[in-house]
Amino acid sequence: MAGRMLSIGECMVELMQAEGDLLRKGYAGDSFNTAYYARLFLPADWSVDYLTAVGTDTVSDDMLAFIAGTGVGTGQIRRVEGRTPGLYMIHLKNGERSFSYWRSVSAAKALADDPAHLRFAVEASDVIVFSGITLAILAPDAVESLLSELRRAKVAGKSVVFDPNIRPRLWDDKARMLETIRAGARAATLVMPSFDDEATHFGDIDIAQTIARYRALGVDDIVVKDGPNGITLDFKDTQQTFVPAALVENVVDTTSAGDSFNGAFLAHSVVHGNPADAAAFAAKIAAGVIGHHGALVAREKLLPPGQG
Numbered sequence: 001m002a003g004r005m006l007s008i009g010e011c012m013v014e015l016m017q018a019e020g021d022l023l024r025k026g027y028a029g030d031s032f033n034t035a036y037y038a039r040l041f042l043p044a045d046w047s048v049d050y051l052t053a054v055g056t057d058t059v060s061d062d063m064l065a066f067i068a069g070t071g072v073g074t075g076q077i078r079r080v081e082g083r084t085p086g087l088y089m090i091h092l093k094n095g096e097r098s099f100s101y102w103r104s105v106s107a108a109k110a111l112a113d114d115p116a117h118l119r120f121a122v123e124a125s126d127v128i129v130f131s132g133i134t135l136a137i138l139a140p141d142a143v144e145s146l147l148s149e150l151r152r153a154k155v156a157g158k159s160v161v162f163d164p165n166i167r168p169r170l171w172d173d174k175a176r177m178l179e180t181i182r183a184g185a186r187a188a189t190l191v192m193p194s195f196d197d198e199a200t201h202f203g204d205i206d207i208a209q210t211i212a213r214y215r216a217l218g219v220d221d222i223v224v225k226d227g228p229n230g231i232t233l234d235f236k237d238t239q240q241t242f243v244p245a246a247l248v249e250n251v252v253d254t255t256s257a258g259d260s261f262n263g264a265f266l267a268h269s270v271v272h273g274n275p276a277d278a279a280a281f282a283a284k285i286a287a288g289v290i291g292h293h294g295a296l297v298a299r300e301k302l303l304p305p306g307q308g
């Protein structure tokens, strides 16, 4: 059955050390990574669109061309005169990665500033994906504009998918961070947290507590990712299920493990319907992503031709 997926958030320019002072440019961001992996594994009769805001400069043009080149639709991306995309740099020192960000005035902060555009894009979609990072970059009134549109989508029976992706450095106030993450979950039908983050910031002592907390906020379906320890699925209509992680012999780069899991999970589940099978597929894809460098790994490195 054909459908439309929309992912909402910020894609940034990524600069990575290539050789000495030479830098290589890429593009990444959690919500875009998820859209990328959903596109890789969805059939052609599904569209995947990205909703963000960019500027009207050359870097923004290049980013749109890159996104379009992955097959993700750019028709819902707002262009804001005078703004530029956020940027981050990956530093490599003795095999350890660290990050510097320039995103405090990025164009993506304006993604929810046109209510008519937001409504049109959400109404045109069947599955809408957003994250705690999407909420973290927005001013409080923009968070409210976005969430009220998503609550409307939930009432209309659409799938609204939320990955809390809790990043304290993006928030200036911990209480507002936790309250906004809760508000995000209330607007969602499916929440896909990583247990590590939930334990650190909400103080959950086990996965059962994470599930109970989101269920109490009115979330029907919950997928808790727990790195190599596997995935727990708690869906309204089925019994709680545990799915083991796939074995990774050589962890190369864990960037985007959770995002690739989300994209692959959604692509599989909207077509086949069975959450446990979707989680097993997504675990296999995330394991492949971890075994390669970079956030966006090519399909042929993850699945042999003709499979999937």
Ligand code: ADP
Residues within 6 Å of the ligand: 194, 195, 196, 225, 226, 227, 228, 230, 231, 245, 246, 247, 248, 251, 254, 256, 257, 258, 259, 261, 282, 283, 284, 286, 287, 290
């Ligand atoms: P995030 O990257 O968002 O913190 P997790 O660390 O929970 O998310 O990882 C997401 C998924 O990636 C897990 O559910 C699991 O399937 C897979 N994964 C992560 N780390 C490993 C690992 N070391 N070995 C195997 N699978 C892993």
